[in-house]
Amino acid sequence: MTTREASGAKAATRSKWTDKAVYAAGAVIWRLVDGKLRILLIHRTKYRDITLPKGKVDPGEMLAETAVREVHEETGIRVSLGVPVGVSRYHLPSNKQKVVHYWAAEATEDAIRTSTFVPNREIAAIEWVSLKKARSRLSYPVDVEILDFFANLVDDGVLRTFPVIALRHAKALARSDWDGSDASRPLTDRGREQAASIVGPLRAFGIRKIVTSDAVRCVQTVTPLAKALDRKISKTALISQDAWEEGDDDLRSVIGRRVRSGKPAVLCSHGPVLPGILSEVALATGTIQGSYVSSAADLEPAAFSVVHLSASNPGSGIIAIETHIPKV
Structure with a gap:
């Protein structure tokens, strides 16, 4: 295969991934506990992994409403979106590309008190951890990249x-x-x-x-x-x-x-x-x-x-x- 053919094949593959992309949205959920920053992680039952809350876009939805809906469905917590903190892209076993948009979102004390979360077939548990611990516990590098972008906002003093x-x-x-x-x-x-x-x-x-x-x-x-x-x-x-x-x-x-x-x-x-x-x-x-x-x-x-x-x-x-x- 020539260089031009290889390049063309890669372009065709990228095009195929784009045409079949699966879009999703989620959030880095945060709260302050005694003045200390804590991040919400979810433990997924089926995949036996630890990740950030997210989910696929429903028909007719826009990304922002997907993020809020999925956070509530997975954690029981209702949030309002803050600053966008990045987009992750990775390939699914089906060879489709998954594109996930993330926002920062504060979990208020009222939202936490009224949370409806109970362990279920999809989410085994949720936990609040420090930024440092979140980096070490997340199962996927793409999630760590999102968390790092969020950490930059924290360092810049623009969390709220x-x-x-x-x-x-x-x-x-x-x-x-x-x-x-x-x-x-x-x-x-x-x-x-x-x-x-x-x-x-x-x-x-x-x-x-x-x-x-x-x-x-x-x-x-x-x-x-x-x-x-x-x-x-x-x-x-x-x-x-x-x-x-x-x-x-x-x-x-x-x-x-x-x-x-x-x-x-x-x-x-x-x-x-x-x-x-x-x-x-x-x-x-x-x-x-x-x-x-x-x-x-x-x-x-x-x-x-x-x-x-x-x-x-x-x-x-x-x-x-x-x-x-x-x-x-």
């Missing part, structure tokens, strides 16, 4: 974070198909499906505040989330497209309040306004702006970017940005 989420409204009727004002344009049927589909992944980040442009298409986008969370919607013209086009917007004050509050929040706005929103988050946190900020603002309908900030010192800069795209 909160998200500010920039959300573009779902698919709306085209201007050419609507006789009313632009702000009154409603969502299409697909847009309503998108709005429903992003409730799970947005809830995964522990949203406590919902802020939206007062345009109908934006309000309709966050209404399913507000109902699911039983929270009120804060409508404002200050992040609307009309105000932005007329120069009457005030993104800075809206973003400033969200950063100062330290509470997980979602802000629903419009495509042309999103770059300004992300730019103001960067400015409010002393972050040097780069292409990643622009990329995070380039969203299709119902997609959203999660900006993770330090809970103790949000002015220390953006810790991470991740973008989620609806499947609908």
Whole structure:
């Protein structure tokens, strides 16, 4: 076999693995016990191994909601996702590639007290251990790599974070198909499906505040989330497209309040306004702006970017940005 043929064969194999990839999601679950960091490990019954909680994506799910669901199913603990801590890739016996996305997630005392875990056919036991012990007990090197990335966050002092989420409204009727004002344009049927589909992944980040442009298409986008969370919607013209086009917007004050509050929040706005929103988050946190900020603002309908900030010192800069795209 020539070098070119060998290279081609490898490329074909990689392509086959990609086509048949199995996607999963999980988390590095942590808590503080008497001021000491502890990590949650699971002992799997069938495989007789020790690993991090994770599981495969169900049909129609987005990765973030998979991570939260699987953590609860395997450990009985309900969590909200923090900073992403890496992606592991390995090959299954079937020759498929498995791709697992991980987040950091704190297990609060309330969540632990209400845990429903009991040993079962899938999980024999769960245990809380130190970082050092977790490294030595994990069965797979790919899990250790994820843990090492998490440890870097610990070393950097950004264990506790909160998200500010920039959300573009779902698919709306085209201007050419609507006789009313632009702000009154409603969502299409697909847009309503998108709005429903992003409730799970947005809830995964522990949203406590919902802020939206007062345009109908934006309000309709966050209404399913507000109902699911039983929270009120804060409508404002200050992040609307009309105000932005007329120069009457005030993104800075809206973003400033969200950063100062330290509470997980979602802000629903419009495509042309999103770059300004992300730019103001960067400015409010002393972050040097780069292409990643622009990329995070380039969203299709119902997609959203999660900006993770330090809970103790949000002015220390953006810790991470991740973008989620609806499947609908």
